[in-house]
Structure formats: C-alpha cells, structure tokens
Amino acid sequence: MLFNRTQSNKPNASLQQLLEYSRKLVVDAERNEVNELSTVETDLQEYAEIVSNVNKAIHIRNQKNEALTLRLSMLNQVMNIGVWESNIVAGDPLDRNNKVSFSDEFRRMLGYVNAEDYPNEFASWAKSVNPEDRPQLVQAITENVNSPKETAPYNVMSRMILKGGEVRWFRCLGQVVRNSEGVPIKLLGIMFDIHDQKTESDELEALVTRYDLVNRALVEAPWDMTVVAGDVVNPNNEFWWSPQFRRELGFKDESDFPNVFSSWSSRLHPEDHDRTINAFAEHMNDYSGRTPYDLDYRLQRKNGEYRWYHAGGETVRDNNGVPLRVAGTIRDVTHEKNKAQVVEAMNRKTEQLSESISEMVRGINSITDQAQELVTAQELSAEAATQVKVSADETKNITTFIREIASQTNLLGLNAAIEAARAGELGLGFGVVAGEVRKLADHSSDATVNIEDSMHAMKTLIDQILDHIGNMSTLTQNQAALTQQVNASMDEINTMSQDLVNFSRNL
Missing domain, CATH: 1.10.287.620 (Helix Hairpins)
Incomplete structure (x- = not known):
C-alpha cells in the first residue's frame, strides 16, 4: 500500500495516515497479503522511525512466513500430508459459512490443481468424503470441538473420493483451537494417504482371519518360539501361545497364561513331563533335522482336568542346522485315546x-x-x-x-x-x-x-x-x-x- 506524498508536517496528518495504514494492514493480514509501508516525507523523526520499524517487522515476518510455508510444503510433499483449516462460526465446525482453506498438497492428493479447481469452501470437503464414512468423521470432529476441555486430536480412517472418481483410504486427524475463554475458534486438520497400507492391512487381517478359521476347523492350537543364539533353553526365547492354544486349555489371555516356556511345561502330566521335554530337546538339538517332534502327552487344563494331546512341530534352521525358530500345534486326542482303550478292552x-x-x-x-x-x-x-x-x-x-x-x-x-x-x-x-x-x-x-x-x-x-x-x-x-x-x-x-x-x- 502506498501513501500519497504530502508536504504537510503536521503531526495529526501523519498519525492519521499511519492509522489508516494500520487498519488496512489488519484487512490485508486477514487476506494473508501484508505489504510494507512506503516512506513519507515528513519532518517528524518519530514517524520515520515508526515506518522503518513497521517495514522491518513486516519484512521479517514475510521472510519467516515464506520459510515456514516452504518448510511446510516440503514436509507435506515428503510425508504426503494434506493440511486444511477452518474458522469456526458460532461454535459449529461444519457450518457452511465457515471459512475453509486447503493446502496445495491437500488438493493434489485428491487429484485437483488449484483453488479454482477445488474452491476453499466447506462444500468441496463435503463432496470428497465417502458418504458411508461421513457420519463417523463428522461425529469425531463434532465431539472434538464440543468437548468442554482439551482433548486428544480426533483420529479417523475415512475413504475420500478423488477427482477421477477413484476411492482411496485416508487417515484424518485434527485438533480444535480455542481462545482464552475456551471457545473453539479454529479447526486444524491433516490427512495422509493410507490406502496401500490399509489394503495390505486388510489383506493381512483376512489372512489372519482365514488362518484363525482354518485352525478352528482343524481343531489345531498353534504356538511359536524364537530361539536366541541357538539356545533352546535361553530364558530370553520369545514364546507366542495362540488364542486357540489358550482357549484349548481353558485360559483367556496372556494375563493368566503368559508367553513363557513354563506356562506350558508346568502343566505337563508328571508321568509325561521328562519324556516330553526330552523329545522336544532331541528335536531341537539334532542339527541334521532328522529327529521329528511328534508325540502324545497329557496337559492339565485350567480346571485341573488332564487331557491327551497330540503335538507336532517344525523348526527353521540356519545353514549349520542351528535352530532359529520353531512352531507347532497341539490337538486334543483324548477321545481317540479313550476309544483305543475301549477297543483294547473289547478285544x-x-x-x-x-x-x-x-x-x-x-x-x-x-x-x-x-x-x-x-x-x-x-x-x-x-x-x-x-x-x-x-x-x-x-x-x-x-x-x-x-x-x-x-x-x-x-x-x-x-x-x-x-x-x-x-x-x-x-x-x-x-x-x-x-x-x-x-x-x-x-x-x-x-x-x-x-x-x-x-x-x-x-x-x-x-x-x-x-x-x-x-x-x-x-x-x-x-x-x-x-x-x-x-x-x-x-x-x-x-x-x-x-x-x-x-x-x-x-x-
């Protein structure tokens, strides 16, 4: 903004010009357009210094703003994050009159180019959210804004509709900004593309579900152990007892059946304990891999009942035959054992x-x-x-x-x-x-x-x-x-x- 030059040395005229500029400065700042103040010929030394200080502050602010904008843009590009913000009118974060702005990266992620292609309007965002996911996202934003105290940012996975009609998964996060009185005045949000990770996660979850269903159908209870430095009795060996394994023995979770070796070994029947432990050790310590792990033994369930189980396992070894990881299953064969005893008695x-x-x-x-x-x-x-x-x-x-x-x-x-x-x-x-x-x-x-x-x-x-x-x-x-x-x-x-x-x- 430029002031007309004037020969007036009156303090009131200079102050009036300065006041008008300050008002204009506020308006430009709201538009994110701040220009330096042009110098004015005046005999007032204070006025000239004020103009110089204001221009200097504006220059510093513009430099920092440019650096911050550049840094944010680079960060958004590197992390593939889209940023948006919205001023809140009358406490409603989803009011269509709210002033909304989207970063260029936000638009690019949705397949748009600029503000003409994707205007800074609430309607732009509303049409991009998949209708099936919109209620959940709206509820998360509303709860975050209406919370009476500071809360954690909302964090929701939602599908967004791209310009070309493609639907992709995004993670949407946001946090409300409040004034000194606690009134929400602005909502800041980011989103990043998680479609590939979500797809892989869904596929993995499907595999896990399928694996769980197969285990249930086969009545097999799997377990797994990672061997540290080839030492099968190392206390640091990491055990994993599957949910089916725990349920088979009447337990619920890790709290009552920890992921340690003794959870299993302590429940072996006294008559089967040494035989079973020795069979496991012989299998693990045979670096040729020719000794199988395949036997029957009795385990005590949580209710104190002993039942017969058939156990089998396979071991992954390095080139020297040193065990690295072992996995196995158990299957309840009590009925088969009882049947064999009955057949023997019948004979x-x-x-x-x-x-x-x-x-x-x-x-x-x-x-x-x-x-x-x-x-x-x-x-x-x-x-x-x-x-x-x-x-x-x-x-x-x-x-x-x-x-x-x-x-x-x-x-x-x-x-x-x-x-x-x-x-x-x-x-x-x-x-x-x-x-x-x-x-x-x-x-x-x-x-x-x-x-x-x-x-x-x-x-x-x-x-x-x-x-x-x-x-x-x-x-x-x-x-x-x-x-x-x-x-x-x-x-x-x-x-x-x-x-x-x-x-x-x-x-």
Whole structure:
C-alpha cells in the first residue's frame, strides 16, 4: 500500500495516515497479503522511525512466513500430508459459512490443481468424503470441538473420493483451537494417504482371519518360539501361545497364561513331563533335522482336568542346522485315546468270550458223549433184562418139571404103599417102586442143580443190571454238573455281552 506524498508536517496528518495504514494492514493480514509501508516525507523523526520499524517487522515476518510455508510444503510433499483449516462460526465446525482453506498438497492428493479447481469452501470437503464414512468423521470432529476441555486430536480412517472418481483410504486427524475463554475458534486438520497400507492391512487381517478359521476347523492350537543364539533353553526365547492354544486349555489371555516356556511345561502330566521335554530337546538339538517332534502327552487344563494331546512341530534352521525358530500345534486326542482303550478292552472281552464259548462247546460235546454212553448203558441194561426174562422162563420150566416129579413121586409112593399092603410080607413089587423112586430122586437132584445154575446166572445178570444202573446214575450226575457249568458259562457270556454293549455306548 502506498501513501500519497504530502508536504504537510503536521503531526495529526501523519498519525492519521499511519492509522489508516494500520487498519488496512489488519484487512490485508486477514487476506494473508501484508505489504510494507512506503516512506513519507515528513519532518517528524518519530514517524520515520515508526515506518522503518513497521517495514522491518513486516519484512521479517514475510521472510519467516515464506520459510515456514516452504518448510511446510516440503514436509507435506515428503510425508504426503494434506493440511486444511477452518474458522469456526458460532461454535459449529461444519457450518457452511465457515471459512475453509486447503493446502496445495491437500488438493493434489485428491487429484485437483488449484483453488479454482477445488474452491476453499466447506462444500468441496463435503463432496470428497465417502458418504458411508461421513457420519463417523463428522461425529469425531463434532465431539472434538464440543468437548468442554482439551482433548486428544480426533483420529479417523475415512475413504475420500478423488477427482477421477477413484476411492482411496485416508487417515484424518485434527485438533480444535480455542481462545482464552475456551471457545473453539479454529479447526486444524491433516490427512495422509493410507490406502496401500490399509489394503495390505486388510489383506493381512483376512489372512489372519482365514488362518484363525482354518485352525478352528482343524481343531489345531498353534504356538511359536524364537530361539536366541541357538539356545533352546535361553530364558530370553520369545514364546507366542495362540488364542486357540489358550482357549484349548481353558485360559483367556496372556494375563493368566503368559508367553513363557513354563506356562506350558508346568502343566505337563508328571508321568509325561521328562519324556516330553526330552523329545522336544532331541528335536531341537539334532542339527541334521532328522529327529521329528511328534508325540502324545497329557496337559492339565485350567480346571485341573488332564487331557491327551497330540503335538507336532517344525523348526527353521540356519545353514549349520542351528535352530532359529520353531512352531507347532497341539490337538486334543483324548477321545481317540479313550476309544483305543475301549477297543483294547473289547478285544480282551472278546477273547474271553471266545474262550467261554469254546469251553461251552467242549461242555456240550462232553454232554453229548455222555448222553451217548448213557444210551449205550441203557441198551446194555435192556439186553440184561431180556436175558433175565429168558432165565426166568427157564426157571419156570424147571419148576414145572420138579412139580411133575413130585407128583409122580407121590403117586409111586402111593402105589408102593398099596402094593406093600397087598403083599404083606411079599415086597417084590415094592422093590420095583423103590427103584423108580430112586430114578425120580436122581432127576430131581439134576433139576435142582440146573435150578441153582439158572439162579446163579440170574444173580450175575442182576449184578450187571445194578452196575449199569450205577453207571447211569454217575453219568446223570456228571451231566447235571456239566449242565451247571454250561449255565455258568452262559451267565459269564451274558455279563461280557453287557460289558461290550456298555463299551460300545462309550465309543
């Protein structure tokens, strides 16, 4: 701004000119256009010094402003940051009447060139924000401005629509500026392009999610350890127990299951502890990499229950075979272990059942054999009884014969008595009768012998019948005992069958 030269040396005129310039200076400053004050011919030494000091201050300020602008521009270009600011009218940061200004880098990031292409208006910013993200961004800005006290800058990820229609992710940060009374007067904001990082992060998150889902689907709980200087027992070795690993053992997070070796080793079953630790050490210390890490062991869950787990792992080694990193998984195999035990028990029970069935078959065969012997004994008894009947018939015939002899003997005796009575002393006829009686007596003696022989044979046959009957009694008793054994075997088979049913239910 230039003042007209004047010959007036009046102090009031000079002061008036200075006052007018100061007012204009305020207006230009608001427009960010500050010009130096032209020198005025005056006899007032103070006026000339004021003009010189003002010009000097303006020059210094312009230099610093240029340096600051250049520095900010370079910083924005290097860091790819866009800056904007807005004066707040009536406490509303989103009032369309607010004066807004955007840096050149801000415009360039959105694909615009200058203020004509992207005016310093609220509408410019509003149309650039993706409609889906605008509510979240507006809420963050509003909360930051309306907070009754100083708060941290708002920090929101939002998609911005570029001039060509492309949508990219930006991180938007800002902070409200307040006057001495705490009233918000200005809002300063920056944004920088995070699209590539966000895309990579989303892809990584998708991979992590996929990895987590795969782990859940496979019922595998992963873990990881970084080996320091190849020392597998180094206390500085960094462990990572996955969330699945912790959940599998009933824990929530690192607070109750820290990322240290002892979190796992202290929960090994006492019977499996040394075996498991040795297996891990042998795998790690075998620089050839030929010793696998693949075994089953028991771990104690948070509730105190021990369960079986199958563990496996692989190790990354350097060129010399020194372990650098090891990762592995565990999988609950308690059901499989229980199933194997049940199968083993069923096999034992089946073998016992087979033995019982074989014993039962042998018993049944023995019963059959003895039944056959019993039939044979019965046949022999029948034959003996038949012979007894024949002998009895013969004895009957002999008895009949003896009866006839007795009859004849009585008749002869009668005749002899008659003849003796007639003859008196003459006994010649008696002699004849007596001879006949002797013959009959002889026949009677022979018949008696035959009777004794027949009776002896009958006694022998009767003894045989008694022996056979005794044998039949013994066989009958044995058969009863074998029947009891068969019944006991059947009871045992029934019990084992019930055990097999119970085992099957546990499978």
